[in-house]
Amino acid sequence: MADKLSKEEIKKIFDSFDTNGNGKLSYSEIENTVLRTYPQFNNKKKVIMRAYKEADASKSGYIEIGEFGLLLDSLNHFYELYEIFQKIDIDNDGRINFDDFKKGRKVLKLTEFSDAELKKEFEKIDLNNGGLILFDEFCEYAVKRNLVKQVH
Structure with missing residues (x-):
């Protein structure tokens, strides 16, 4: 821009x-x-x-x-x-729980992950170990994965 x-x-x-x-x-x-x-x-x-x-x-x-x-x-x-983030945050509460994350695996291009691998990935993103992914945590992850270019 x-x-x-x-x-x-x-x-x-x-x-x-x-x-x-x-x-x-x-x-x-x-x-x-x-x-x-x-x-x-x-x-x-x-x-x-x-x-x-x-x-x-x-x-x-x-x-x-x-x-x-x-x-x-x-x-x-x-x-x-x-x-x-909003596509994955199904209940629109500003946080992604593990169920949201599993349902959003296609958006994240993680379809090849098993549920166990997905859980490990979720835990890596959840930097504060709160059991939820916050927007800031999601951004850290997305930048490392170059997610915007992958999704578009």
Whole structure:
């Protein structure tokens, strides 16, 4: 997405996010602008937060112009991952339990896994050992497997 935009276009979009004009974007500015401008992100604040954390390479708590292209790309990438996550989260509670995971094995391209292998894979993804896969855990897994490109 961002790699297809010129520097001038990126700066113009950045300025539309920078509501206080200080040359850096807070999470609040990003969230407000994304939700106002892109209605498909409603009810997907997890996506916005994940993209914000990914793009904050300096760990300053702000997105600066040099990080903004990564923010735009990350919003797109994590939106796609969230769409996959929702296909697997059958009861739509924002978490994937093992039954959801088994039913979603086709979406994840894990059809060759036995139930025992699938359980091991589930446990590898469940980083906090809570018995459920949260969106952040799913993202870690999906990035390692390059899942977006496999599914599309």
